[in-house]
């Protein structure tokens with residue numbers, strides 16, 4: 001087993017995590033414990049296990065059918081449900097889209113929905129989608145200014161003004177080589193846009209067993225520095241539990257120094273507390289709100305005590321073998337767990353005023 005950091009080649013330490021781990025495609029439990037590596041220099045935490053089975057899942061038909069872009073949400077300024085990519089396109093618009101004839105690459109583009117939303121804002125640009133699943137080409141938009149790439153290395157002479165990594169940076173094993181390649185592919189003032197879950201805001205994302213990399217805001221900045229980018233966090237009101245980072249090429253002349261970061265370890269402490277709280281629950285026939293990692297985690301711990309899930313935006317009628325219903329079907333006898341952290345009183349009040357039943361933040 002390689003013990004030196006896959007990014008900076010410094011020494012690494014072992015982080016043994018004795019919690020269940022999940023996979024992104026359907027939030028099934030895939031491990032009950034994992035040993036991760038953490039670099040003592042650049043602070044990146046990564047899964048050193050061979051994830052061949054997982055990588056092949058991203059190339060499968062199941063992934064094509066997994067509705068990755070169908071999830072809808074609202075924000076402070078917009079109460080109508082819209083796709084995530086709609087909001088992302090609006091953030092990206094303010095960064096770069098005033099210009100035209102730009103070449104834009106979306107890494108892990110899935111069905112090209114983000115590029116379609118960008119094209120609605122400016123159809124004078126050239127949009128490239130890259131995904132390792134060749135089957136996605138069939139559902140990728142068939143437009144003159146759209147190109148699907150299933151192998152980025154065959155296209156390494158192309159140049160881009162913007163490269164987007166939305167929820168894909170965690171899944172790339174040889175991430176250093178990949179980011180060095182993108183540096184070559186970016187024009188001089190080109191922008192790298194990275195979006196990913198913020199484990200400091202939602203610690204359960206520290207338990208994704210199919211991810212190669214577990215970045216925190218600080219370790220991602222370290223990593224980008226190492227690859228020759230200058231980065232900053234982009235503050236936004238819409239994706240409060242995610243990190244959006246913008247980076248540009250930069251030549252560092254001095255020797256790089258990295259700050260220590262224990263955010264991953266802090267997540268594990270928070271998760272342990274949540275498990276302890278969940279184990280105190282004696283109720284049965286519970287309902288869990290949400291069908292992503294948070295709901296999956298609660299169901300994994302409480303198991304038979306959970307009767308079904310509710311979700312305001314139902315994509316699948318079944319989650320982890322249990323029914324998913326609309327929260328409008330709740331009645332006064334239901335007890336509903338909201339796995340959005342104890343401090344999230346806003347969410348608690350929202351559900352209390354919109355639906356029947358007794359709600360508990362956990």
Ligand SMILES: [Zn+2]
Pocket residue numbers: 005006007008009010039040041042043044
């Ligand atoms: Zn390192």
